[in-house]
Amino acid sequence: MAEKKTGIDQALIRDLANILKDTDLTEIEVEQDTLRIRVSRMGPPQTVQAYAPQMMPAMAAQPVASAAQPVAAAAAVAAPVVNGFTLTSPMVGTCYHSPAPGSPAFVEVGQTVKEGQTVLIIEAMKTMNQIPAPRSGKVTAIMVADAAPVEFGEPLLVIE
Structure with a gap:
């Protein structure tokens, strides 16, 4: 018990830090009896790297159709809400x-669709999510390209 009060096993901490480095983990925690050691690396540099690739494809996907598409898409979204x-x-x-x-x-x-019919699939976290038609009607516009990244609330298609 005197060993626990006199200090922390620095070799164990170094070993844990090496495990973080070797495995690209950001945090590791070990608990033995009443001793708990948590080693963590700074997250912001990795967070910046994680968010940048997600933002760039969404921005790149909009100009693919044409330079005028974002303006036309905004007008198309506003008009079909009425019709x-x-x-x-x-x-x-x-x-x-x-x-x-x-x-x-x-x-x-x-094409005419029925309520509940699958109209698209959105892959999120390696899971394929079927997107059903919320109502029956005629598809008048598909506003996203195939295999394009989409954001929450982004217009996908218009049904009249």
Whole structure:
């Protein structure tokens, strides 16, 4: 018991720090009897790296269609609200038009859909989430490209 009061095992702390470095973890905690040691690396540099790639594809996805597309998309979103329903993304992820690469799309512009019919898939955290049509009607616009990143609340398609 006298050993626990006199100091902390610095070799153990060094070993834990090496484990963090070798495994790219940001934090590790070890508990033995009444001794608890937590070693943590500074998170902000990794956080900046984690958020930058998520932001860049979303920004890059908008100009892909055309330089005028964001203005046209804003006008298209405003107009269909009166004449139709704009389906927005319920989550952040990657939007797919078909169930698998090379498969036909769930829906096309001009196609009539029934309420509950799958119209898109959004992949989030390695999970494929089917997005159902919230109501029956005719698809008048698909506002996202296949395999494009989407944000929460982003317009996906318009149903009249």
